[in-house]
Amino acid sequence: xxxxxxxxxxxxxxxxxxxxxxxxxxxxxxxxxxxxxxxxxxxxxxxxxxxxxxxxxxxxxxxxxxxxxxxxxxxxxxxxxxxxxxxxxxxxxxxxxxxxxxxxxxxxxxxxxxxxxxxxx
Numbered sequence: 382x383x384x385x386x387x388x389x390x391x392x393x394x395x396x397x398x399x400x401x402x403x404x405x406x407x408x409x410x411x412x413x414x415x416x417x418x419x420x421x422x423x424x425x426x427x428x429x430x431x432x433x434x435x436x437x438x439x440x441x442x443x444x445x446x447x448x449x450x451x452x453x454x455x456x457x458x459x460x461x462x463x464x465x466x467x468x469x470x471x472x473x474x475x476x477x478x479x480x481x482x483x484x485x486x487x488x489x490x491x492x493x494x495x496x497x498x499x500x501x502x
Contacts, residue, residue, distance in 0.1 A: 416491040419446045441466055452485055
């Protein structure tokens with residue numbers, strides 16, 4: 382059985398490794414920020430960063446929260462917007478003039494909207 386000193390030393394090393402990884406991360410590009418209201422917040426603030434990813438399953442928007450949490454949204458190829466790519470929560474979309482509000486669980490995001498004409502090729 383490990384004694385308390387070994388457990389404490391192991392925990393300290395794990396915390397140090399996490400801190401080093403956070404300090405070594407690249408700074409967030411201000412052009413890759415969007416307004417969000419996470420964890421049930423009532424007002425939006427430009428605090429979430431995003432990245433676009435693509436794999437064999439499609440294109441995704443990965444939105445990262447300040448606390449390290451994130452959401453993956455599938456970009457729908459039919460022009461209908463986005464859908465939740467992971468988890469049990471569905472994405473609810475509200476369309477405004479030039480942006481959409483995407484709500485997934487207790488998190489909300491404001492994204493630029495491009496309205497497509499469905500009759501165009």
